[in-house]
Amino acid sequence: AQSVTQLGSHVSVSEGALVLLRCNYSSSVPPYLFWYVQYPNQGLQLLLKYTSAATLVKGINGFEAEFKKSETSFHLTKPSAHMSDAAEYFCAVTYQAGTALIFGKGTTLSVSS
């Protein structure tokens, strides 16, 4: 069965610092992987997705993620954190055929000035 594991339920960085949010997947077949962001009292917004076209995927708001098959990882990074990046981030994989998503537990990102 497909699953994703997000390491670290809470990550704190200073404004301007590197953001690194970790995600590992468990899949017996090449997965489709996604990163979503959720702001308080809001739904989820897609940051980026991996679809096998390229291992380095660029998303919105300066985020990017690198697919590493040997490490079964899809970590999310941003070179310089902004206060507006404070939110909860979810890694997800598609479930069976269709578009249903299996989510990780989420990582709350805090950004301090």
Added chain:
Amino acid sequence: KAGVTQTPRYLIKTRGQQVTLSCSPISGHRSVSWYQQTPGQGLQFLFEYFSETQRNKGNFPGRFSGRQFSNSRSEMNVSTLELGDSALYLCASSSGGGMNTEAFFGQGTRLTVV
């Protein structure tokens, strides 16, 4: 282009009652998925509908059910509500074209069971 609309935004129900939540997908989208979000369990997939047919189902009891209409609008129903059903229920729509298709989420319905 209008986004995914969920109604109502907030709901308070009493244990044992039933509730129906509504989701209007983005125009032209044929797939609607439902998710339950709680602090303890996180985001859990409930079910997915595509062209009025349930395509996938998560691991939830039969008290949770859904349907999709010919205009792609979807409803989910929870019968015999329990305190543990208190959650944010999120609906997502997509074109349904495949496993790499982006899902667009609504703002959710916050259900509180008392």
